[in-house]
Amino acid sequence: MLTAQDDLIGHQLPTTFDHVMSSDPAWMERLWYTGHPKDGSLIFDIGLGYHPNRNVMDAFAGVTIDGTQYNFRASRHLRPNPLETTVGPLKIEVLDGLRRHRLQLAPNESGLAFDIEFLGTMNAHEEEPHFRRRNGRVTEHMARGQQLGAYRGWLEVDGQRHAIESQDWLGQRDHSWGIRAEMRTDESHPPLTFYPPFFYAWTTVQFAGRGLHVFFKERAPGEFIYLSGEEVLSLGQKPQRGRRMAGVNHEIEWADDPHGQTVRAGKFEVKLDDGSTRVLHIRTLPARYFLKGGLYGGLNGWFHGDDKGKLHIEHERWDLDAPEIRKLARTLCDHVIEVRDGNEVGYGIMEYGVGAGYAKYPQVQQHPPI
Template sequence: MLTKGDDFPIHQTPEPIAYAGSDRNFYDRYFFNGYSPDGSEFVAVAFGVYPALNVADAHVAIIRDGKEYCLHASKILRMERMDLSVGPIRIEVIEPLQKLRVVVEKAEGLACDLTFEGRAFPIEEPRFMRRNGPRVFMDYTRLTQNVRVSGWTEVDGERRALGSGWTGTRDRSWGIRPVGAPDSQSTPSDAIPSFFWQWAPLNFADKSVFFHVNADHEGRPWNTRAVILPDGAGAEGGWHADAPRMEEVTLKAGTRHALGGTLKVPLAQGEASIAIKPKGVFLMRGIGYGGEWRHGALKGELAVAREDIDIAAADMASPENWHIQAISTAIYEAPGEAPQEGVGVFEQLIFGPYRPYGL
């Protein structure tokens, strides 16, 4: 089947763009977030294409005054991967790898027009590859880029300009991870079911700091990296460290969420120390990471719905709320440099046992 994508030199297989290999879990996704300098306001966007499921979906969440206002949209893809719109939500690639726009035409009382402009060339994270027994669980690539954010958001007729100083992060990932309805038959394996994930993209006045770690239930990392990237850095710029450590982590009682942590990044002149202090919570289910509107779910020809979440009333011990981004302040200290205060997110997901934290 030929589609619009076939007229662009972007093929990766001998087949038309409509086909993305043979794995039903293939996906191709955009993610964006943005926050005010004090972290009091927050917006996040997810947009995913699932070629083998023939589904596309998009989600927008706006945090105001302790409430998370979410708009979900899903459609049948009809194998047309070049159409970056789902109902009222669309993405415009203004300048690849540098400037993108997200527009939400008013629907269910929510709307926005946001532009995300890169602070430096995106980083390419190490390829994520993990098996459950004989079966591929994850196999994907992701680029990540800290951004300056401009535009406005609207909730129930109240439009607010973002103002100066908004920053955030965007990423693009593509490959294989579980999407859509769970498989009806599990794959037998001797491995203990668990998943540990931390991700901390942080914005400072003249630089970005990136950190991620996937680890097994014993705390052994199977994918990790930290990058310190000055503004304006090119594709080969910045400091890349393969052995960062997140230390001094204490979980909030009764939850799987950290009260804070200190990121240690080895440098040529010693070690950078970045103290991360959460001050707010964003529930990732608000943009399709789990819940009724999980990524790749088949909702029919087109479905659009609003969901409002009272964050203070949410049960943080419930599995649906394990996956969060903690809006955080951060203090950066390194030998020979003046301390800097910044803002970012501390994303966390711990499923199953994790011995270092007593889970």
């Protein structure tokens, strides 16, 4: 169907913008944002998924503060408004590509509301391509870009409004599109995704005038199955190809957490293509958002892209000190970090997980990795 976007230059198929190159139901496009103050006392996560072959757009927003995680989720039929990035009270607008985005959640029963602008401060990082076949079938063929920045605006949690000032609130966002590998960790709704031994970390950090993206997956220590990263410079500076990531060594210190995998601290030695090394000393800060609240891996039988009807909205609050909630939330989270590189101090987030059988970090492998 024709939409206003079809008046713009940029078509790559002899059809309208609401159609994509593949009829695979796993084809999706996702916008994702997370932000936090430098002290790591609070974190928000916001995301929107576009599923053109399922006729679905879904979205989520969540906040963790003082040991409580607030979750909001919504889903709608995609058509007849396929390119309108609004799902119920949640709206995302790209005001100026790679520079300014606006995120809004109107008052609703979840207790969350916000009006926030993302301000790009660093050049975007284009990840290495994601491509995978399984038993002859393409199960992943996806591109993703990431960007570091700051936030401004306001965020309301249970009637308490938090001012978001760009000098203190940092964050990161990404935009991915293509066929995305299925991830099913909802134990209430098998089948579950099988994970062989692995360790992965997805880490971003920004210092004054530069930032680092570090993303890797290993089957065994030093045996990478995916590696992508870059040291990026302030927005508008010429990118330097020699600052792409060539390798990484890691040492992780795990917290004594009986309910899950929790990083306390770590050290990354990041090798760049130009032969230089960045030594990152990582310390986790209090707040983290468990992505199960945004349907990553599925929750209570609802997975990304599921058709929940014309409009469906739900929400809940999780006490993260409760063992049954931690069991439900599993491991996958955005954890706020403080990072030291020499005399510089930066802030960002880290996602992580260790699969059973990986030849390092056995002390946490009794807990689910994702």
